[in-house]
Amino acid sequence: MTQKEASATSEGPLPMLNVISDLIDRAGQLEAANAELALFSFMVAHDLKQPLTVISGYCQELLQKQISGLSADCLQIIKNLNDCAVSLSLLADSLAEKAEEAVFTGGYATEPDAEDMRLRPGP
Helix, strand or coil, rough: CCCCHHHHHCCHHHHHHHHHHHHHHHHHHHHHHHHHHHHHHHHHHHHHHHHHHHHHHHHHHHHHHHHCCCCHHHHHHHHHHHHHHHHHHHHHHHHHHHHHHHCCCCCCCCCCHHHHHCCCCCC
């Protein structure tokens, strides 16, 4: 307990009401900041989707054609790039889902589950 809180309790109910009022104001500010952060996360996730879709599409096209001039190493690099783009796209989907939950339902996004936190191996 801070000195201000201790003196508030010893001086009667009026100072305590001020402390409670301050806490309510701060809670409102925190909720507004959380809503802004969730909206930002939602927009970032959606902005990431388009370039990732393009990258993945180009990689898949290259892999399907298996251009004769490309070595096995080069094809593996393209496959790894595609896998990374798909993984990042799934992560963006998860971020958008959690942010949408917070923004559009008025609630807070849930804690990330094991699937959200799983590290995917790099190429």
